[in-house]
Amino acid sequence: MKFQDNINLESALNFDNKYTRELPADPETANKTRHVASSCYSRVLPVKASAPDLVAYSREMAGEIGLSPKICESEDFVQIFSGSRILSGMDPYATCYGGHQFGSWAGQLGDGRAINLGEVVNKEGNRWVLQLKGAGPTPYSRRGDGFAVLRSSIREFLCSEAMYHLGIPTTRALSLVTTGDQVIRDMFYDGHPEPEPGAIVCRVAPSFTRFGNFQLFTYRGELDLLRRFTDYTIRTDFPHLGEPSKEVYCAWFEEICKLTAEMIVHWQRTGFVHGVMNTDNMSILGLTIDYGPYGWLEDYDPNWTPNTTDAEGRRYCFGNQPEIAQWNLLQLANAIYPLIEDAKPLEDSIQNYSNHFQDKWQNMMADKLGLANFHKTSDDALINEMLKLLQHLETDMTIFFRRLASLEVSSNTKHKSSSHNLIDHFSDAYYIEEQINEEYKIRLNKWIEQYRARLIQDKTPDNIRREKMNSINPKYIFRNYIAQLAIDKAEQGDNSMVNELLEVLRKPYDEQPSKEALAQRRPEWARHRAGSAMLS
Numbered sequence: 001m002k003f004q005d006n007i008n009l010e011s012a013l014n015f016d017n018k019y020t021r022e023l024p025a026d027p028e029t030a031n032k033t034r035h036v037a038s039s040c041y042s043r044v045l046p047v048k049a050s051a052p053d054l055v056a057y058s059r060e061m062a063g064e065i066g067l068s069p070k071i072c073e074s075e076d077f078v079q080i081f082s083g084s085r086i087l088s089g090m091d092p093y094a095t096c097y098g099g100h101q102f103g104s105w106a107g108q109l110g111d112g113r114a115i116n117l118g119e120v121v122n123k124e125g126n127r128w129v130l131q132l133k134g135a136g137p138t139p140y141s142r143r144g145d146g147f148a149v150l151r152s153s154i155r156e157f158l159c160s161e162a163m164y165h166l167g168i169p170t171t172r173a174l175s176l177v178t179t180g181d182q183v184i185r186d187m188f189y190d191g192h193p194e195p196e197p198g199a200i201v202c203r204v205a206p207s208f209t210r211f212g213n214f215q216l217f218t219y220r221g222e223l224d225l226l227r228r229f230t231d232y233t234i235r236t237d238f239p240h241l242g243e244p245s246k247e248v249y250c251a252w253f254e255e256i257c258k259l260t261a262e263m264i265v266h267w268q269r270t271g272f273v274h275g276v277m278n279t280d281n282m283s284i285l286g287l288t289i290d291y292g293p294y295g296w297l298e299d300y301d302p303n304w305t306p307n308t309t310d311a312e313g314r315r316y317c318f319g320n321q322p323e324i325a326q327w328n329l330l331q332l333a334n335a336i337y338p339l340i341e342d343a344k345p346l347e348d349s350i351q352n353y354s355n356h357f358q359d360k361w362q363n364m365m366a367d368k369l370g371l372a373n374f375h376k377t378s379d380d381a382l383i384n385e386m387l388k389l390l391q392h393l394e395t396d397m398t399i400f401f402r403r404l405a406s407l408e409v410s411s412n413t414k415h416k417s418s419s420h421n422l423i424d425h426f427s428d429a430y431y432i433e434e435q436i437n438e439e440y441k442i443r444l445n446k447w448i449e450q451y452r453a454r455l456i457q458d459k460t461p462d463n464i465r466r467e468k469m470n471s472i473n474p475k476y477i478f479r480n481y482i483a484q485l486a487i488d489k490a491e492q493g494d495n496s497m498v499n500e501l502l503e504v505l506r507k508p509y510d511e512q513p514s515k516e517a518l519a520q521r522r523p524e525w526a527r528h529r530a531g532s533a534m535l536s
């Protein structure tokens, strides 16, 4: 990427605020919590930070909108992306949306701690919305203060960029700054609020529109606004579908179902658990959005959820994600039904979601195993038995697949696959050594033989298979306990680990031998430690 050296931040960013230009604004301008009817957004200004300081920035995201490293390291940058200085091209606003939370309609929610600064169009003509998360209250803040703390901002910043480098559709993060102000938080919701350092992430996406935006208009009977907003969304974010009409609304919904299925397949591939799949946290573009109490599977456990407030019902656990996405799509279908007045095409798309998901998931699993294709007759059983084995003992999913890739299979030799050697080969992946018993050893051996037979059919040499597998099974994920280590340091004023992780997570599929420690399974001390095992 080539940057002009003499250009400043203001002239580098080309603002074109289509959202506020074309959609109806809340006529009320005072920044107080309220019910906002018949509007898509409310104009609101961020709060000035008392001593903003840069923690980290993403050079890829910066480059995408034409910002050089020199600009990102300037005082201007910190001022602007802490919300302390507003550029003339900006038009800050918070958007109005509703949503289903944990299965129940929650009414108006909206951007309670997010303020969009405006939209920039880059040299390639791509539109990016710049959004500050944690820059102060908005009319949608309800009982919240509109601010964010450093620990959750580090988690959002690093995970957004980690997801991007893993090839998972996601909103992005440009920058992470501390504000110099304290924010009061009751971290464990147990009546012990404490001051914590405040921080702001600048999130970036082509659009932050959620299923909940459409839902709110329909729920309120604001059908003209529903149509206007839908047409705006199609023309802006889905222009390839053509001018809005009943047919185009249906094609649009079909596409949202597909994008959502693809996103969920990526989550299942890497062991990502969102944790709060409410309909206000579902992006219309199929992007992973709103990084709250998310987590990554360590041992493969479909029932696992990182969200302690969901520990009882486990609605949003790993294994439920595909079905919950479909339930959410159904709520979106209900919301846009008034535009179409024919349930059939919407129902068909919901059904297609299942087929599409199933299809994509099977192919993804075949890829994870390094198979050339998914063969229904053999591979269903192969995959099912593997998933059972992963649960038989606490087995780290990420490490297991990397170890599987390095197993010499086709070159054969009985000696290599003796049960003793096999257990040794996978030992890094096992959490509890005492769980390894004879039954497991026999089943693992049997499964490896089945796998070997299947690979021999494919005739793929081990080295090619390994390369393929290692390009989709990551070595480095943003493990919960590692996030916590970086947070602990940053809270002491040392940002080095945040920046080290940002660097390592840029190449999640590479071996990076000097960073081996960051690929280890969760140590025992982290099993029950708040922040590492539990997040709320």
Ligand code: AMP
Binding pocket: 109, 110, 111, 112, 113, 114, 140, 141, 142, 143, 144, 145, 146, 147, 148, 276, 280, 281, 290, 292
């Ligand atoms: P979330 O669980 O982060 O998706 O948030 C659900 C709703 O609560 C959204 O409308 C948020 O904007 C709002 N919210 C969450 N945290 C805060 C906060 N600290 N201040 C104001 N609003 C918040």
Ligand code: MG
Binding pocket: 280, 281, 290
């Ligand atoms: Mg949210």
